[in-house]
Structures are given as structure tokens and as C-alpha cells.
Amino acid sequence: MTRPILNAIHHVAIICSDYTHSKQFYTQLLGLSVIAENYRRERDSWKLDLALPNGNQLELFSFPNPPARPSQPEAQGLRHLAFVVDDVAAFTTYLTQNGVAVEPIRIDEFTGKAFTFFQDPDGLPLELYQR
Structure with missing residues (x-):
């Protein structure tokens, strides 16, 4: 089959x-x-x-x-949810201006693409990843 x-x-x-x-x-x-x-x-x-x-x-x-997430981001299960964006820096600025804490932008060592992490209101780790 x-x-x-x-x-x-x-x-x-x-x-x-x-x-x-x-x-x-x-x-x-x-x-x-x-x-x-x-x-x-x-x-x-x-x-x-x-x-x-x-x-x-x-x-x-x-x-x-609902029970809280046990820990993050290294708990078993969903590690994070990543969104593709055209400009990580611009989206990071937008989030910061709207009161969302965002980690410093990093560069993926394998792809050379910019990325960063932030959290939703329940602490779910979210990622922005450069197109």
C-alpha cells in the first residue's frame, strides 16, 4: 500500500x-x-x-x-507557534509599542533569517520568523 x-x-x-x-x-x-x-x-x-x-x-x-501550561518553552508538547512575517524588526517594534514584551531579535544560524519570540496573554510562546 x-x-x-x-x-x-x-x-x-x-x-x-x-x-x-x-x-x-x-x-x-x-x-x-x-x-x-x-x-x-x-x-x-x-x-x-x-x-x-x-x-x-x-x-x-x-x-x-483550564490547567496552566507546566513550563515553557521546553515542556513536552507544543514548543511554540511561529508566524512568517516580512519584517521581524518592524513587527517587533509594533508589538513593543503595544505593550508586548519581545525578546531581542536573533539570526537563525542555519538559514540566516531573523527571528524573535513573544508570548500570548496566557504565556504561549509565539515566534516571528523572517520571510
Whole structure:
């Protein structure tokens, strides 16, 4: 039997502690578009589908009392979520001007591309990576 092919990542799912704050962070600050927003009454949970310009998606979930991430960024599981940007320095300035702490920009020793890290409202490590 021929091995089937994985074509792309469809979405990344994120569970937040403060839905309103995280929704504002990802839509207003980072500029992701809302595809759909649904309240799931049986789970007391919001599900927000967000789109990046290339068609990739993030799903933002809220749940009552989700456990905190054990540690970062070296805990087992998702290490970080990286976004491709045209200008890491410009995006870093934008984030800093909007009160987001951003690590110093570094250069990837293997690709020569600029990158840096910052965190979402729940401390999820996010990366900006030069196109």
C-alpha cells in the first residue's frame, strides 16, 4: 500500500484562560480574521476560528478552569507557534509599542533569517520568523 501524503497543517488549536483578552490579542493586535465564532453551551466553551492570509487557521478555545501550561518553552508538547512575517524588526517594534514584551531579535544560524519570540496573554510562546 502506498503511504498517503499529509498536504498541509489545517489549524493549530489554542486553549486560553481569558477568552475576551485572547480574542482581542489575536484579532486586533495580531490582525487575524474571524472565520466563525461559536458558543458551545454544553461545554460552557467558546470556539473562535481565525484565518491567516495564506489560509492557515488558528482555533481559539475557552473552557472553565483550564490547567496552566507546566513550563515553557521546553515542556513536552507544543514548543511554540511561529508566524512568517516580512519584517521581524518592524513587527517587533509594533508589538513593543503595544505593550508586548519581545525578546531581542536573533539570526537563525542555519538559514540566516531573523527571528524573535513573544508570548500570548496566557504565556504561549509565539515566534516571528523572517520571510
